[in-house]
Amino acid sequence: MSTMLEVNGLNHSYGEHVVAKDLNFTVESGQLACIVGPSGCGKSTLLRCIAGLLKPTGGQVSLHGDRVTGVPEDLAVVFQDYSRSLFPWLSVRSNVEFPLRWRDMSKADRRERAAEALAAVGLDGVGSKFPWQLSGGMQQRVSIARALASRPALLLMDEPFASVDAQTRFELEDLLRRVQREQGSTVLLVTHDIDESVYLGDRVLVLSKSPASIVADLAVDLPADRDQITTRESAEFVKLRGEVARLLHGGLSDEELAARDLAEAEAAERLAEPRSKEKL
Numbered sequence: 085m086s087t088m089l090e091v092n093g094l095n096h097s098y099g100e101h102v103v104a105k106d107l108n109f110t111v112e113s114g115q116l117a118c119i120v121g122p123s124g125c126g127k128s129t130l131l132r133c134i135a136g137l138l139k140p141t142g143g144q145v146s147l148h149g150d151r152v153t154g155v156p157e158d159l160a161v162v163f164q165d166y167s168r169s170l171f172p173w174l175s176v177r178s179n180v181e182f183p184l185r186w187r188d189m190s191k192a193d194r195r196e197r198a199a200e201a202l203a204a205v206g207l208d209g210v211g212s213k214f215p216w217q218l219s220g221g222m223q224q225r226v227s228i229a230r231a232l233a234s235r236p237a238l239l240l241m242d243e244p245f246a247s248v249d250a251q252t253r254f255e256l257e258d259l260l261r262r263v264q265r266e267q268g269s270t271v272l273l274v275t276h277d278i279d280e281s282v283y284l285g286d287r288v289l290v291l292s293k294s295p296a297s298i299v300a301d302l303a304v305d306l307p308a309d310r311d312q313i314t315t316r317e318s319a320e321f322v323k324l325r326g327e328v329a330r331l332l333h334g335g336l337s338d339e340e341l342a343a344r345d346l347a348e349a350e351a352a353e354r355l356a357e358p359r360s361k362e363k364l
């Protein structure tokens with residue numbers, strides 16, 4: 085396996101605010117790596133630096149050995165918000181073909197490539213519709229097809245399934261794993277969902293609270309063929325999700341964390357109350 089992505093000593097600050105601190109990792113060709121981290125820890129910032137959309141304050145990113153200094157031609161990104169990333173005035177087919185316009189390809193080849201990508205995500209037959217005529221899950225499939233059509237060396241995905249309902253999310257997760265394996269794509273996917281990171285990943289990189297640093301790099305030793313019910317029930321899955329949860333927040337679930345945050349906020353309010361009365 086060759087190294088597709090190399091992140092070396094990456095730091096990023098917005099002014100005084102340090103968001104990423106000395107991040108070092110690689111992603112091998114054909115791997116689906118997930119990055120999981122708490123909300124606001126700097127995941128999107130890291131992806132923007134990798135995509136060449138943001139110049140890191142320190143360190144460097146290389147894609148197949150070439151240092152990233154701008155957006156690489158052979159990189160594609162899928163964002164969470166499909167409704168803002170598809171052009172509503174273009175048909176589904178034209179949306180998928182859009183990034184290929186800058187390639188040295190004939191119109192017929194572009195059309196064929198778009199048709200293949202739409203078929204890969206189970207959307208043959210909807211090419212002439214407009215994005216707004218499709219459900220949210222279907223629109224996100226179009227975004228994935230558009231990213232795949234350019235056959236990127238690296239596919240970056242920023243919380244790609246966070247805006248769809250739970251059932252659609254499961255379908256899209258399975259679709260991504262199937263297509264990634266069929267096409268041998270290299271994928272780096274960011275999520276704040278622990279279960280999703282374990283279910284999807286060949287590997288899970290766990291980020292700390294802001295400023296983000298890597299606290300663990302875990303191999304996911306689950307069978308390549310995964311199933312939303314049996315895989316999630318398996319002992320290995322349960323063990324791994326527990327490990328990631330403990331690394332992220334001492335084993336508390338999202339609900340328990342929310343309850344803890346609320347209790348802390350109420351306690352802080354109670355402490356502040358007598359002082360405000362004194363002032364009156």
Ligand SMILES: Nc1ncnc2c1ncn2[C@@H]1O[C@H](COP(=O)(O)OP(=O)(O)OP(=O)(O)O)[C@@H](O)[C@H]1O
Nearest residue numbers: 098103121122123124125126127128129130276294
């Ligand atoms: N352009 C910017 N200018 C200044 N601060 C920013 C900018 N973008 C992000 N930040 C800050 O950097 C921190 C990390 O943000 P980022 O969006 O990278 O985190 P995240 O882990 O992706 O968050 P979430 O899980 O909520 O999407 C946050 O405190 C955010 O407010």
